[in-house]
Amino acid sequence: MAEAGAGPSGGPLKPALALTINALVWGLSWWPLRELQALGLHPLWSTAGVYLLSLGVLLAVRPQSLAECRGHAALGWLAVVAGLTNVGFNWAVSIGDVVRVVLLFYTMPAWVVLLAWPLLGERPTVASVLRLLLALAGVVVVLDPGLQRLPLPREPADWLALGAGLCFALTNILLRKLDQVPPNARVVAMFVGGMLMAAATASVGLAQGLLPAPVLPLAGWPVALLLGVAFLGGNLALQYGASRLPAQATSLIMLSEVIFASVSSVALGAAVFSPGIATGGALILVAAAWSAWPTRAPGGSPARND
DSSP states (O other), X not given: OOOOOOOOTTOSHHHHHHHHHHHHHHHHTHHHHHHHHHTTOOHHHHHHHHHHHHHHHHHHHOGGGTGGGTTOTTHHHXXXXXXXXXXXXXXXXXXXXXXXXXXXXXXXXXXXXXXXXXXXXXXXXXXXXXHHHHHHHHHHXXXXXXXXXXXXXXXXXXHHHHHHHHHHHHHHHHHHHTTTSOHHHHHHHHHHHHHHHXXXXXXXXXXXXXXXXXXXXXXXXXXXXXXXXXXXXHHHHHHHHHTTSOHHHHHHHHTHHXXXXXXXXXXXXXXXXXXXXXXHHHHHHHHHHHHHSOEEOTTSSEEOOO
């Protein structure tokens, strides 16, 4: 993920549209993943293939990217946590209620508050603690809308979504620690991580008899190609948009993924949108939007949210 920078003279419309396209790709990604799963290709194998394709295209266009990774050992950690983010999210949306999964994934800002202190030395502010409590209240409602028992994850998809949100928070923290590393090197690490962590997890599952071997009938290849092109285009759109808009604007626009995922999954019967889910989701999204909303320093200039 590229760092946000000053926008070009052409204005913010194109970068904002690019980020919306990226959010659309991720918000609809559950559908081709489930289609491929129905044809016999587990989402972990699909994820590995998608990132293998993306890595190949990147190295073909920018072959120097691989050399730029040398001397930056911390990129290995970035590859691991970014890869686990994709493993958790893609697996979760393939087997669980899509709206529930996406909302639990967007607890990421709450994880950042907890992790930024030990890893970045950023002490939580009163506002960040309030956002954390708001997000956690939303998680409680999402996990148990009736508030009738201990609100713990009940389904494997719940655990995968929460774990993916934790890994996504770690990914963002590592990207901040690696801000001096060339952008192409960071992208290579994330693509390699997406490919290797998905393939490694799938291989362990295959060895344990929990996952089937990667077999894709001819009818599934158009869907697989569509997924690969969409993920590659979404990543390119993210690099374009995030490098031209402030980080807060990027985060707010990316929340539209929840809308795309919710509308599409409810319409196609892959999710149930209950009042409890709506209430808990609203709390989580308010906390996420609050964490991304730009604040003003005393002098009037924008200040970074913690």
